Amino acid sequence: MGQLDGKVAFITGAARGQGRAHAATLAGHGADIVAVDTTGSHDSMNYDLATSEDLEGTVKEVESTGRRCLAITADVRDTDAIGAAVRQALDEFGRIDILVANAGIHSMAPLHEMGDDQWNDVIDTNLTGVFKTLRAVAPTMIEQKSGAVVLTSSINGLEGGANYIHYCAAKHGVLGVMRSAALELGPHRIRVNAVCPGVIDTPMTNYQDVYDMMNGGPGGDRSSLEEGATGYGILDGQGALPAQVISDAVLWLVSDQAYAVTGQAIPVDSGHLVQPG
Ligand code: NAD
DSSP states (O other), X not given: XXXXXXXXXXXXXXXXXXXXXXXXXXXXXXXXXXXXXXXXXXXXXXXXXXOHHHHXXXXXXXXXXXXXXXXXXXXXXXXXXXXXXXXXXXXXXXXXXXXXXXXXXXXXXXXXXXXXXXXXXXXXXXXXXXXXXXXHHHHHHHHHTOEEEEEEOOGGGTSOOTTOHHHHHHHHHHHHHHHHHHHHHGGGTEEEXXXXXXXXXXXXXXXXXXXXXXXXXXXXXXXXXXXXXXXXXXXXXXXXXXXXXXXXXHHHHHSGGGTTOOSOEEEESTTGGGSOO
């Protein structure tokens, strides 16, 4: 018996990285999965979004646990596409008990050089996309009079960061969405929380701009990420963390064990935030 037996989890950004780990983890505890992602790239980004092969890989991981996985290609910025994804999920499974709004992108530029496209792509995906996903799923949870929602914010939802002002603005905004949604949806027995990951070892942290940031200038590489992440927190020996550590926090937040927890932002950051400034 899994603690999520009979439940259905709708997860965005599920093709790879943290989203795939969330899908496999929740399935491993009994949930059927709706895995939503998109493909392609933005001109304002210096790495690619997931591929259809990535999404297929998530389906295989979920199915290896014995649970079902409905893969849907949809862009969280697209109101119609996310609405259609929710309808498809309900046609397939008849309910949605868990939402993990995890899809996100990253890019870097000094604020005075940041173009409108770069600002808009990140805000549209990381903030408005989270709102649109929550808005699309909420009526089902309200009707069911139950639900558990986890929004993916970041440590950058709780502190600033140089050269990615758009990302920090969006992730702070996600916490505003989370707290307001917790207030509105609490009376419907729907809990809404957020995870705030530190440095996680995924494609989002494994591209040249992040390597250079960790290096303190051009010429960074994978070892720059490892060294930079190792000095990020206060727990000795913890570098870039595996996505699984965030999935374990998500699992607890959506489980009945967290039945009295709502409106909370949970940092998983090796103690980064507690350091004196
Ligand atoms: P990732 O790039 O591997 O995963 C992000 C996924 O979101 C990709 O599969 C991508 O295709 C998908 N996606 C992007 N735009 C989308 C859109 N418009 N519609 C649907 N799907 C879309 O990176 P990750 O680290 O797994 O990121 C997951 C979440 O965690 C993001 O919200 C990110 O901002 C957040 N986060 C990451 C870190 C980190 O260090 N990696 C730290 C804090 C927060």
